Amino acid sequence: MAYITVEQVDSLLGSEWADASAKPLAVQQANDWLTAKGVPVDVDDERITRAGAYLSKMAAAGTLYADSDGDVKSERVKADTVEVETSFQDGSRAVAGDMLYIRDLLRPWLNPFGSSVRILSRL
Known part of the structure; x- marks a missing residue:
């Protein structure tokens, strides 16, 4: 549906x-x-x-699942002789928009803790 x-x-x-x-x-x-x-x-x-x-x-x-450069911590811009400096959060990394889409598609089967190991138990 x-x-x-x-x-x-x-x-x-x-x-x-x-x-x-x-x-x-x-x-x-x-x-x-x-x-x-x-x-x-x-x-x-x-x-x-x-x-x-x-x-x-x-x-x-193309903005729903757009590429991401990571989480910005700070950004500095200097006007004379143009200078731009960007700092990212610790552990932050770029993520492709297609990967964000793939994660949403597979969310029910992905481990929320990031490990590929799943613990199975008997009922």
């Missing part, structure tokens, strides 16, 4: 929110994002539909 369809996004945002060929993937990414965030799929709420429409628009623009 999906939170939002291409037709619903077209109805809410108009048909020009994205190229026709980009719409199905954008809507799929919006639905996957909502699923990964734990939004209940069985709730019929207009706010979820609206959020899905705007998430679809972001996905079509």
Whole structure:
């Protein structure tokens, strides 16, 4: 089941929110994002539909799962002879937007502690 369809996004945002060929993937990414965030799929709420429409628009623009340079701790800009310095949080690292999308798709099966080892127990 999906939170939002291409037709619903077209109805809410108009048909020009994205190229026709980009719409199905954008809507799929919006639905996957909502699923990964734990939004209940069985709730019929207009706010979820609206959020899905705007998430679809972001996905079509490439900003829903955009590449990240990491978490910025501080940034310094010097105007004369142009100088820019950026410091990142300790342990922060760049993450590709596609990897963020993949993590959301696989969230139900990924260990929240980052280990690839799972503990299985008998019932």
